[in-house]
Amino acid sequence: MNTPMKFLADATLAGLARWLRLLGFDTVCVRGEAGRPLMRQAAGEGRILLTRRRDLMERQFSGRLLLLPDAATVKQLSFVLQKLSLEIQAQNFCTLCLSCNQKLVSLERESVRNLVPEYVFEHCTAYTRCPQCRKIFWPGTHQRNALQFLTENGIDVTQIRQSQNI
Ligand SMILES: [Zn+2]
Structure with a gap:
């Protein structure tokens, strides 16, 4: 059994976080700059870190990180779905609060x-x-x-x- 993927988005990706939640993907959005503390939190909670900060790619990181294109929110959503082969499941639609996750x-x-x-x-x-x-x-x-x-x-x-x- 695959456990569903969970995400941690930095503050610049709040719009993307809401779309992911609408589709039922557990996505925490953290205020402030993406950096070491966010990487630690993501790794600790088993979340994939979503960020647009390319420089984070060069840091040592035990977790998973997905670098997002600087694009419209819906394009970013499309990118995440494709890159991670996420399956949209009808029964998960509208099961999470868009604001609070x-x-x-x-x-x-x-x-x-x-x-x-x-x-x-x-x-x-x-x-x-x-x-x-x-x-x-x-x-x-x-x-x-x-x-x-x-x-x-x-x-x-x-x-x-x-x-x-x-
Ligand atoms: Zn709420």
């Missing part, structure tokens, strides 16, 4: 009655919440738009679209 927890529909807009409550039955920031999530147009955007940029999310029926 925490695993979202399912909520009973009734428990969100007063917490979400009324039209959302009427139309939606599945809700999740981030245990850290307490934000509530539900399937909606933002997810559809995100998948549309990925498709337009050559990232194959067919499996997700079929399973979500969007």
Whole structure:
């Protein structure tokens, strides 16, 4: 069994980190400059270090590092998926908080009655919440738009679209 790959991104890659989380890839984003402390943390937590700093390649490092091109965020995402042969899995879509990287927890529909807009409550039955920031999530147009955007940029999310029926 392969354990799923986990990532540590430096602060310049916050946008990429959000996309990876949307697809369910555990990605910690660390404030501040990429350097020795980040390399240590990545190696210690078994995370692949994502960075744009070429000079880090020349340092001694016991972990794994992926040097990203200076490109649009979606191109970087595409690069990571290809380079590491990551498989996009429908069941992992929208399982992590985009801000906190925490695993979202399912909520009973009734428990969100007063917490979400009324039209959302009427139309939606599945809700999740981030245990850290307490934000509530539900399937909606933002997810559809995100998948549309990925498709337009050559990232194959067919499996997700079929399973979500969007
Ligand atoms: Zn959160």
